[in-house]
Amino acid sequence: MDKFFExxxxxxxxxxxxxxxxxxxxxxxSDGLIRPREVVVHPGGVVIVAQxxxxxxxxKQYRYPVHSAxxxxxxxxxxxxxxxxxxxxxxxxxxxxxxxxxxxxxxxxYTSPGICTEKLYLYKADGLYYEGPKPxxxxxxxxxxxxxxxxLKMVKNGEINDSKTICGLMRAFKL
Numbered sequence: 001m002d003k004f005f006e007x008x009x010x011x012x013x014x015x016x017x018x019x020x021x022x023x024x025x026x027x028x029x030s031d032g033l034i035r036p037r038e039v040v041v042h043p044g045g046v047v048i049v050a051q052x053x054x055x056x057x058x059x060k061q062y063r064y065p066v067h068s069a070x071x072x073x074x075x076x077x078x079x080x081x082x083x084x085x086x087x088x089x090x091x092x093x094x095x096x097x098x099x100x101x102x103x104x105x106x107x108x109x110y111t112s113p114g115i116c117t118e119k120l121y122l123y124k125a126d127g128l129y130y131e132g133p134k135p136x137x138x139x140x141x142x143x144x145x146x147x148x149x150x151x152l153k154m155v156k157n158g159e160i161n162d163s164k165t166i167c168g169l170m171r172a173f174k175l
Contacts, residue, residue, distance in 0.1 A: 003030040006037070019043075019077065042111075042118035046088040047075040047164045049106070049172035050098060051126040055145035058165070059095050062140065071144070071154065072162045073169070075120070084121035092125060094134045096143045101127030106171040111163065120164055124172045148173060 006027040015022040025037040050057040050073075058071045076091035078084065085103070092098055106122035135141055146154075151169065154160045169175060 005030055006035075009034065038115060040116040040118070042116055043078045043080070044084075044117075044119040044121070045075060045077045046084050046091055046121045046123065047073050047168045048088050048092045049073055049122070049124045049168045050092055050096060050100065050128060051124065051172075052098070052128045052145060054147060056148055056151055056169075057096050057098065057128075058144050058146055058151065058160075060142050060144060070162055071160050071165070073165045074143075075164055085123070088121065088123045088125070093131060094136060094139075095141055097130055097133035098125075098128040099131055100125035101129070106168065109164070109167050120167075122168050122171055 006029055009026045009028055011023050011025045013021055014024050020040050020042045023037075023039040023041060025039055026034060027037050028034055057074060059074050060069055060071050062068070063070045074092050074095040076087060076094070078087050085105075088103070089099070092100060102125065104124040106124055108119050108121045110116075111118040111120060133141075133143065148169075151160065152175075155166055155169070160166065
């Protein structure tokens with residue numbers, strides 16, 4: 001038996017919200033021990049590193065769980081049965097007002113694999129042209145253009161702490 005495997009013995013939904021659900025599972029470890037696992041089930045999302053000439057687009061919005069406005073790469077949740085690439089195009093337009101001629105997949109990341117199923121698909125987009133933002137209802141967001149070196153300073157000095165943004169930049173620019 002593979003020692004890096006846990007067999008699910010039972011699973012019970014304890015919360016179902018608009019965006020995610022929470023499960024209480026019981027698992028058997030490879031050494032035979034039985035342990036509880038709490039799992040946040042999330043539909044996943046997309047993150048876009050949008051490059052406009054020598055700049056990268058960042059959005060700024062208030063994030064209630066951390067009670068502060070955050071600079072982030074454009075990103076969003078996958079809708080039910082939505083393909084990641086379609087979601088990336090939708091989110092880029094909604095949050096920044098831009099469409100892109102060129103797209104590159106940068107793979108995916110798990111946001112917190114110890115407790116959550118959320119999988120974020122990373123994309124790089126360039127050849128941008130402006131159409132106008134189409135934010136979701138209740139989404140208060142601004143878009144900014146920053147030079148990459150300025151963004152890296154913002155990461156280093158703690159002005160950007162969003163993990164998906166840092167991971168997206170690392171993959172896009174091979175940092």
